[in-house]
Amino acid sequence: MHSKLDEVETGESQSTGIQSVEIGMAILDAFVESSSAMSLKQVSLATNMAPSKVHRYLASFVRSGMLVQVATNGLYDLGPKARRLGLAAMGRLDAFSVATNGLLKLRDLTGHTVCMTVWGQGGPIMVRWESGREPLIVNLRIGSSIPLLDTSIGHTFLAHLPKSITQPALALQQQLAGAETERKFPSDEELERIRANRSIYTMSALIEGVDAIAAPVFEGPDRLFSVITLAAPHRSLKGSQLGRIRQQVEAIAREVSAELGYREA
Template identity: 30%
Template structure:
């Protein structure tokens, strides 16, 4: 009888430690994905490897496999690495299964019938506020937005909503909120502001003082609005939804053409949108201050 050869993966159950056995190489390689997920942008090989605590040669071998699986992409021009389409699909699948997103999706159809405009759901992802669901109105305006798109923080209603309500919890208006800021939010705001300053745009905040004033206004209104800013001829609102701990769970977005969309703060879009967000927050266990 031929003796069966064993491999490191054939460890008998009796010899396994209390913690269930796994494949160490998978865990090691995943550290590269974690670093990319936490990074504000693409990384050079040396920086990615250093942050993951491994040599560049070792990191490169993992990255070759991750590229084949489309978990990672490499820019041919800059040679920098970033998360790939497969990572995006996995992230969107995970985000869409959150209870808050499930509950919100059930309420979009009747809300859209009430206001007659396109609706979307956004959550905070690795790179910022991310569109995870889209409910298109029959009179939808053509927009170049897709599931998985990350919205700009200072020129979209979604970005302004997340910037305002992640920076300062509800019920603390006017307080010094620097210690409440999401750890990644301040550098992201500064980077986007610097980019907008280079473009010399006149329809967005120009200084950090302007940013503070705009976000204070968003908190005072209880939702964010942009008109003819993110896209020409398009207006949008984003209303925050909070969980039982008072954290921003998601944003409900409404947008449409200025030819039909009511941009008034107390208009036919803003009022039912705000009410839907308040009701969903309450159903998630949030008690307004």
């Protein structure tokens, strides 16, 4: 005789899932998206569920430790078990692999060359380079140091790292380059504009005729993890193509950042 219990163990049951678990996750997602504790009414509105239905889930989550209810005002917030779960997930996360997967996705999506840089003692360091359908002839390799000035990569780091970190690296780069005149550091207004735009586009910065679009990747609450960059011949980044590809670079950077635990304000 076929019973409901038997169905639980079948592949068909597994494919349909458990609706109550999915509803519960939607409620927890509301707390993840919120910047503060929430009332029953707020959770109800955020999830588009009846307050009576939401209340039953909230009570179960409080008992399990996923949520807590503040005694003074009755608001609900993420609890100790939710924090432990989040810390465990972040501890098992391979940030470099996540960022690399995003980089490869960007290459496959656009067909252009992409690279990833991280911050080193002397400034941005190239850690990954993936050629597109039209390989670029460049004098760059894994481990190469990227100039902070005049490059989209460098300006992205300047915009998202404190000057206490970037200024010594900039001084070291200028010393090694033996520049007779000190290059101008971008103004605060320029750096703020870069932060607001979420990406930066430069023409022929490192290679004549090759343009670049760079975007920041964040890890955790607000730490800059890396910069992903798309490089292509100038003819490929003109007019509407530039706008479309720039949006794709920014979208991948946001996607990777979200996977690494970053939440935009």
